[in-house]
Amino acid sequence: MDGILIVNKPAGPTSRDVVNRVQRCVKPAKVGHAGTLDPLATGVLVIGIGAGTRLVEYVQQMPKTYVGQFRLGISSDTEDITGCCITHDESPVVSRDDLRRVLPRFLGKISQKPPAYSALKVEGERAYDLARRGETVELAPREIVIRRLELTRFDYPDFELVIDCESGTYVRSLGRDIASALETHAVMTDLIRTSIGSFSLERAITMDSISRETITEHLLPLLAATEQLPQVLLTEESVRSLQQGKRIAAPPVDLCLDTTQTVEVAAIDSRDRLVAICELTHRDDGSALLKPHKVMPLGGD
The missing domain is CATH 2.30.130.10 (PUA domain)
Incomplete structure (x- = not known):
């Protein structure tokens, strides 16, 4: 079995959990995924099966669209609501206009420092493993590209953004930096990946429905991974x-x-x-x- 499968990952499971579920249905074929989603996040997870695992890198290069929700006045070691959160009562109250005013600064090519709790490697170890052991993690800023940043909901202290971005973008760190520009803090409270390239939620199967039959029915050809x-x-x-x-x-x-x-x-x-x-x-x-x-x-x- 060779091809590409789109799964709508629910909140809770890791991306690896989804891969393992698919793997049990298609043994002995190899299975891999493109673009990790944190347990908090939901949405499009592209799975490569068989020869499709050799094309994952091309899917990872495709543009992505997210809907992210954030809460102002709070910071977290993981930069999302699942971490150790601190409420900053002294933080200024931000208005919708304040937020709209700073968003253009984050469009185009920008520098972003990845979160300490990330899968990036530091001297051969995952950054999140070092962070969980209480070690200081310093990751160098990287250039990322944000194509669209649209404020779709604001109800202080909560707001929602639709984000079109290139590979390598950490949405929770984007929320952190936007809040910093407003002299406050923010954590990500929810994240949905709605698409990777042309792979959209509308074409995805649920994790609960994964079986050999549904995989066979919804498996896309290998060519789908090379649309760019x-x-x-x-x-x-x-x-x-x-x-x-x-x-x-x-x-x-x-x-x-x-x-x-x-x-x-x-x-x-x-x-x-x-x-x-x-x-x-x-x-x-x-x-x-x-x-x-x-x-x-x-x-x-």
């Missing part, structure tokens, strides 16, 4: 060559690609099946070469 990659259509002969791991001359492409760099493309056959992820390299004579990077099975999707 340019596509190259292959002849039957080229398909056979790539399946054997051979480099081939690329068919004519008009993809507005940078001809000075090697780029990744999704090579597909006449049935719209993903044959391989390939590196496309342009040569001095104007031709191009396809080198298979990840060859996919054609019988299972």
Whole structure:
């Protein structure tokens, strides 16, 4: 079994719990997920099954949309409501206009310091393991991209944001930084991931409904994981060559690609099946070469 499955993760279970539930239904196929959701969070969790686990990295690169809820005047070691919370009675009362005024500062490319309770590694150990042992965790700020930041509800001290962002964004840390810009504190009280790329809640199955039958019914083809990659259509002969791991001359492409760099493309056959992820390299004579990077099975999707 090879493909992509969209699950609506409920609050409580970890992302790994969802993977384990799927794994029990599809053994011996491998199972993995793209983009961890904390136990507090709900929503879209994209699961790779079989060869789909080799495409998780491409799903992780897709833009994400979240609906986050926050409470002002409170801080937490985890930056959400599940941690050790402290109420700051001296914090200023923030208005809807105050909040709207600072939001534009957080659009585009910004620097964000990840939370201590995160899966990032520090000298080989997960940051959250160090934090749970009471050790000081210092993570370097990273560049993230916020495409949209819309205030959809405000009822002090609570507010709600719709967030479109790129990979690597910590929504609870975004709430922390927005509050800091208002000289106060905030914790995240709820988080829903409504989409990753075109993978939306409307297409997801519930965790409780997971079975081999529902997985088979809702399994998406491998090609779905590569929607952000340019596509190259292959002849039957080229398909056979790539399946054997051979480099081939690329068919004519008009993809507005940078001809000075090697780029990744999704090579597909006449049935719209993903044959391989390939590196496309342009040569001095104007031709191009396809080198298979990840060859996919054609019988299972």
